[in-house]
Amino acid sequence: MASTRTKNRNAFLCMDCKVDTGKTSEYYMLIDKVWYAVCDFERGMLCIDCIETRLGRKLTKKDFTECFLNKLTFGAKSAKLVNRLGRIA
């Protein structure tokens, strides 16, 4: 029996490794060009490790949108996400 809560959590699961990106604090927005290079759907979640595997490179500051979600001051962020948000190249 799937509860609404379980259904909601599913939206946060990494599409590749199924880690809960809400729990690991790897929730972020990428610019369309980068996102659509690795994913055909508008919606979905990928943890940093999996998106970098799909991309074949590490994420940098330029890959993220100006969205409030990506601000270092907004919410919890994994050490890896903080690193990528500050990464120039």
Ligand SMILES: [Zn+2]
């Ligand atoms: Zn993953």
